[in-house]
Amino acid sequence: MGDHPYKHRPDYCFWRPSIAATDFRTVDPVVRGKFxxxxxxxxxxxxxxxxxxxxRYLQIAGYNYFVVERPHPAFAGWFTDDYNYGTFSARFGNLYTSRQLLQLLERAYQLFCPFEDVWTNESGRFVDPFRPQIQPGGFSSIKELQLDRKQHFSAVRTMVEELDVFVFTLGLTEAWVGRDxxxxxxxxxxVAGGIFDGAKYEYRNFSxxxxxxxxxxxIDFIQDRNPRxxxxxxxxxxxxxxxMEDRSVLVSTAYSKAVLRVAADVVANESDSIAYFPSFEIITGQHAGNTYFEPDLxxxxxxxxxxxxxxxxxxxxDDGENSDEKPDSAIDEQMANHRQRMTDLAKLICEEESLNRQ
Structure with missing residues (x-):
């Protein structure tokens, strides 16, 4: 066999040495971080x-997880989790799509003002349509909702202008949008407030x-205000x-993840300041089978x-080398102690779960 370019590629470029012949718990598709x-x-x-x-990991490992929206000190500690403080950097709940993220930024800087800004729930209390489950039971008045939103937007602006690194996890391509x-x-x-009206809302599946x-x-929006x-x-x-597609949810999942994965790769390859981290591949790759999923898959x-x-x-x-191949490290022990809390928290604010049919 003559010489050819593949002969000079490292092991991580080949399936057998890096995936098939490796213990699934040590498979490393990251290879190297950008920064x-x-x-x-x-x-x-x-x-x-x-x-x-x-x-959660950043907090446990002693890194500076940047939280810009916190409860009043008089209430901190007893309702922080229930009211979704600290779950993300600000109290925005799940941002499943990149369009949600972009519109949140625009709204925080008063560059986009949706026509509809308040819903009521079954109890007659008031719900923020863009954060429908961050306030258990809803707000007691429209004024309370508006004041909370004003504080929230201020926190988002602080996050944008002061963060050093922004980690964004893409989740979905399907969404409902206002027709107007x-x-x-x-x-x-x-689902969690408001009234469905096909004349006002339409389904979208982003490409x-x-x-x-x-x-x-x-990304440009944030870097315009925070170049670093x-x-x-x-x-x-x-x-x-x-x-909402007229097909198996399995097929829709494959489409959605493929779209998000391609988009993330395209954008990450455009700049040294943007990295892609393969959490999707680590969990769903053939090396793991379904080992990393609970029985609900x-x-x-x-x-x-x-x-x-x-x-x-x-x-x-920076000190990540210290945890390499050390499953019994102090951080992993702390992670084990916090697993149930993380599971409960994830269930609490995962809005999509509201659609589940038992």
């Missing part, structure tokens, strides 16, 4: 439910070009709980989270 995060860096997170694992203004909602109206454009615009900002994009490995098992976060630490955190 390192120090303990003084302000690291903000947003996105789908899976993003919460990154936030294109405002993207995290949940279909009628690769949609997601790519929205990601670029959101860097970004880590991930794709959630959690399947869709339901689809959606929830991620703690050992799957540990694999993902171990590689995140190894390749992106």
């Amino acid at each position: 390192k995060l120090g303990k003084n860096h302000k690291i903000a997170t947003a996105g789908s439910c899976f993003a919460q694992h990154i936030a 203004d294109g405002a993207v909602l995290p949940l279909c109206p009628g 690769v070009s949609d997601v790519t454009s929205d990601l670029r615009n959101a 900002a860097r970004f880590i994009l991930t794709v959630s490995p959690v399947p869709l709980v339901a689809t 959606r929830s991620i098992r703690p050992d799957g989270v540990a694999h993902v976060m171990g590689l995140f630490a190894k390749h992106y955190l």
Whole structure:
């Protein structure tokens, strides 16, 4: 056999030595990180439910998880989790799509004002259509909702202007939007407030070009106001709980994850300040089978989270080398102690779960 370019490629470029002939718990598709995060860096997170694992790990590992929206000191500690403080960097709940992220930024800077800004729930209390489950039971008045939103937007602006790194986990391509203004909602109206009206809302399934454009615009928006900002994009490995397409939810999941994965790759390859981290591949790759999923085939098992976060630490955190191939490290022990809390928290604010049919 003559000489050819493949002969000179490293092992990680070949399936057998790096995947098939490797213990699935040590498979490392990251290879190398684009940059390192120090303990003084302000690291903000947003996105789908899976993003919460990154936030929890950063806190446990002693990194500067950047939380800009906190409860009043008089109430901190007893309702922080229930009211979704600290789940993400600000109290925005799940941002499942890149369009949601972009519109949140625009709304926070008063560059986009949706026509509809308040719903009522079954109890007659008031709900923020763009954060329908961040306030258990809803707000007592429209004024309370508006004041909370004003504070929230101020926190988002602080996050944008002061963060060092923004970790965004893409979760979905399917969404419901307002027909008049294109405002993207995290949940279909009628699920957790509001009334569904086909004349007011339409279903959208975003394409690769949609997601790519929205990601670029959101990143540009942040960097225009914070030139030092860097970004880590991930794709959630959690399947869709339901689809509006007239096909199997399995097919819709494959479409959605493929679109998000391609868009993230395109955008990450455009700049040294944007990285892609393969949490999706670590959990769903053939090497793992279904080992990292709970029996419902959606929830991620703690050992799957540990694999993902171990590689995140190894390749992106300044002292990550210390946790390489050390499953009994102090951090992993702390992670084990916090697993139930992380599971409960993820269930609490994962709005998509409201669509589940038992």
